[in-house]
Every structure is written in C-alpha cells, then in structure tokens.
Amino acid sequence: MPESTLCPLHQEVLASEPAEILYGVYAIARDVEDARANLFPNSFLTIRGGGFYSPSYPKHQHVTCCRSCREAEKLWTALRDRPFSETF
Ligand SMILES: [Zn+2]
Secondary structure: OOHHHEOOOOOOEOEEEEEEEEOOOEEEOHHHHHHHHHOOOOOOOEEEOOOOOOOOOOOEEEEEEOHHHHHHHHHHHHHHOOOOEEEO
C-alpha cells in the first residue's frame, strides 16, 4: 500500500469524509496551528473557502482525511473551549 494513503501519525488508512468549508477572511490561532501540525495533521474537519460567500456556494466538500485525527481534533477543541479562529 502506498505510504500516502496512511496517516503518518496514526498509521491509519485515510478515508473520504465531508469537510465544512469556511468562507471569509480569518486567521487560525497559533496554538490551533501547532496542534493541527502535531496532533491531528490529517483531520481537515474544516477547509478554507474563498474570502467571499454566497448562499449558492457549497457548504461541504469531501476530503481525504484520517478518522483518528478527526477524533483527536474534536477532543482537543472541546478541551480548549475557545473558537479556533479569530475573524478580522
Ligand atoms: Zn491521523
């Protein structure tokens, strides 16, 4: 099996799951960036849309992700108890 289909952190086969597309201009908080890189690199619960939003735009898109990473992000986010982004 090619290495690219496994999460390097969890050694789990990546799956296709929907991700929420977030539109608008926002910055990801530094500790969230660090946690993403180290704790759930293949989570992709949310992905960036463009800076503008129209109701006709899709709200979800399928991405290749690791389910263990997603569980880790949900747990980490619940414990953090703050929004992950800071809007301008
Ligand atoms: Zn993973």
